Amino acid sequence: MRPEYETDDCVYVPNAIIDNPALRVREKLVMVSLIAHYDEYARVSYPSIETICGESRLSRPTVSKTLRELEERGHIRVVRNPGFLSMYEILTPEFKPMGA
DSSP states (O other): OOOOOOSSOOOOOOHHTTOOTTSSSHHHHHHHHHHHHHEETTTTTTTHHHHHHHHHHHHHHHHHHHHHHHTTTTEEEEEEOSSOOEEEEOTTTTTTOOTO
16 A cells, blocks of 8 residues: 555656746746656656646647747757657756656
């Protein structure tokens, strides 16, 4: 039996990202989605745009624009793979994976 505090239904998001005044609300929502899909071994996140839209409740154009802005401002690096999902490296210094 799993302890009550251990669940797959939650995501650890550093307060430094939530409280960061430089990030807009939509950027925080997209970052939360990226963090939710972070692969500690590969050190990247690779949710689809549709997944990010569903989790953030933002439209596809807004998510695409937000990802571009996050990349331009140095919070993420996007590795584009034609025909495959893009991968996102989270560069925000405050983001430290739980296992790191």
